[in-house]
Amino acid sequence: MREQQIMSSLAQSVPSDVVREIFKHHSTPFQLSMRKYGSPITAAFPWYLCHVCASWRSVFLSMYQEFWSKYVLDPYSASPSLRESTIAQTQFFLQCNEGKPFSFKILAYIPMESICILEMLVAESTRWQDATLYITDEQVEIISPIRDRLPLLNTLTLDREITFVLPALPTGSEDLFENAPLLKHVTLSFLSTWRINWSSLTALRLTRRNEGLLDLLPHLTSLEELKIPHSIWESVTVDSTVSITLPRLKVLNVSELSFLSILTTPTLKELSIELERHSVGWYSLPSLLSSFFSHSTFGLQRLTLKDCNPVALCVILPYTPQIEFLEVGHSIHCGGQDYFNALTCSTVDQPLACQLKTLKVIVTSPLGVAARPLIPLIQSRTTEKPESVQPLQNLVFVLSGVSRQEIPGLEAIERQCMASNVQLRFEEVSRDPPIETWIRLL
Numbered sequence: 001m002r003e004q005q006i007m008s009s010l011a012q013s014v015p016s017d018v019v020r021e022i023f024k025h026h027s028t029p030f031q032l033s034m035r036k037y038g039s040p041i042t043a044a045f046p047w048y049l050c051h052v053c054a055s056w057r058s059v060f061l062s063m064y065q066e067f068w069s070k071y072v073l074d075p076y077s078a079s080p081s082l083r084e085s086t087i088a089q090t091q092f093f094l095q096c097n098e099g100k101p102f103s104f105k106i107l108a109y110i111p112m113e114s115i116c117i118l119e120m121l122v123a124e125s126t127r128w129q130d131a132t133l134y135i136t137d138e139q140v141e142i143i144s145p146i147r148d149r150l151p152l153l154n155t156l157t158l159d160r161e162i163t164f165v166l167p168a169l170p171t172g173s174e175d176l177f178e179n180a181p182l183l184k185h186v187t188l189s190f191l192s193t194w195r196i197n198w199s200s201l202t203a204l205r206l207t208r209r210n211e212g213l214l215d216l217l218p219h220l221t222s223l224e225e226l227k228i229p230h231s232i233w234e235s236v237t238v239d240s241t242v243s244i245t246l247p248r249l250k251v252l253n254v255s256e257l258s259f260l261s262i263l264t265t266p267t268l269k270e271l272s273i274e275l276e277r278h279s280v281g282w283y284s285l286p287s288l289l290s291s292f293f294s295h296s297t298f299g300l301q302r303l304t305l306k307d308c309n310p311v312a313l314c315v316i317l318p319y320t321p322q323i324e325f326l327e328v329g330h331s332i333h334c335g336g337q338d339y340f341n342a343l344t345c346s347t348v349d350q351p352l353a354c355q356l357k358t359l360k361v362i363v364t365s366p367l368g369v370a371a372r373p374l375i376p377l378i379q380s381r382t383t384e385k386p387e388s389v390q391p392l393q394n395l396v397f398v399l400s401g402v403s404r405q406e407i408p409g410l411e412a413i414e415r416q417c418m419a420s421n422v423q424l425r426f427e428e429v430s431r432d433p434p435i436e437t438w439i440r441l442l
Helices: 002-013 016-024 047-051 055-060 081-097 112-123 213-219 257-261 285-294 311-319 336-343 373-381 410-419 434-442
Strands: 030-033 070-074 102-106 129-134 156-158 187-188 203-206 227-230 249-256 270-274 301-305 324-331 360-361 395-399 424-428
Touching: 016 203, 030 081, 047 055, 055 434, 070 081, 081 112, 249 257, 257 285, 285 311, 301 311, 311 336, 324 336, 373 410, 410 424
Parallel strands: 030 070, 070 102, 102 129, 129 156, 156 187, 187 203, 203 227, 227 249, 249 270, 270 301, 301 324, 324 360, 360 395, 395 424
Antiparallel strands: none
C-alpha cells in the first residue's frame, strides 16, 4: 500500500505536458469487440493509462484527437453481459467526446438485440465525419433520423444486405444522405435507389454490384476516384458508340471491362484492372485497352494488373511512357515470364516504361521458370540500362499463400538487387478475405 502511494505521488508530480507526450505514443481509436474470440480488432484500448492517478486520468480524458475522435465496433455476437458492457462503453465514449466531431466504423451488421448502440450513434449524426455502416433493410428505418442532420459528413461507407434480386430501398428512405453538404467520398455495396449529391463526389467505390452505374456516370463530373466491380450474376451491356468523359478522374479500379470502351479520362494517373481468367473480357482485354488508351491522352503513373492477360501489358506500355509504379499478378494461369520479358530493356528496340521505379509482383502460385528473366530485367534497368531509362529502385514480392522458398533462384535475385542498388522487399498477405467480408456474407 505504501509503495502504491509513493508511485501515485511520483506520477502526480510529472508535468501534464510530459504526460500528454507519453500518451500520444498510445493513440488509438476507441475499439470495442462484442465477440469473445477471433475479433478483427487487435489493439486493446489503453484503459490502464487513466488508472495511474487522478491527474493522469484527467489528461487522458482530455485527449480528444488521440482517443475520443474515432469509434470502432465489432458487433458480431455477444453474451448479455458483454452486450451491456459494450453499450455502457459506447455511452462513455460519447460523453468523453464532449460534443466534438467524430468518426466511426461498425464492422458488421448489428444484431437487433444490440440496436440501441446504432440508435445512440444516430442521435449524434450532426457530429459524424466519417461513417462506416452495415445495415439491413429493417435497420434503414432506424437510421432515418439522420435525414438533414449530416452537416459534417465527409466519408460514407455503407454496406446493405444483398440478394440475387437487388432490392429497392424502403419507401421514403432514398434521400437519407442527400442533404450532406460536405460528403465527398462514398463506398456502397451497390447503388440501389439512394439519392446523393452525385455531382459533388470526388470518390465513388462500388464493392459488389455495378447495376445503375452506367446511367449515373455522366453526373459524376467532380469524380477523382472510381471503383467498378464485376457483377457476379450478370454482365453490363454498354453501347460502344456512347462516350462518357470524366474530366477530373485520377484513379480508376475496374473489374467490369465493358466500361473501358465508353470512358474518356484525360487526367488519369492510376489504373488498376482486376480480372479473373476466362471471365468476360479476358481475351478481348488487349483490344479494349488499345481503344481506351487511344482516345484518352494522359500521363499514367501507376498501373496494376491482377490476374490479367499478359498480352495486355504489352498493349499498355507504349501508351504509358511516364509510368513509375507497376504491379502485376502472377498465378499458374498468367505468364509471369511474359510480364518480365516485356519489361526487360533492349539495346535494339525502344525501351518501354523508361521511368519505372517500382516493380511489385503479386505471387499466388510458385513462380517456377517465370522467375528466370528477373535477373536480366534488373540488369537492363540498372547496371546495363540504356541512357534513356531511369534506374529501377524497388522490387517487391507480395506473397499470397506462397513462401519465399517457392521463388527459384532467390539468392541470385537478392545478390543482383544488392549489386544493382535495388531495394528488395517481401510482403506476406493472406489469401482469405478479411473477417468482415465473411461476416457480411453470413
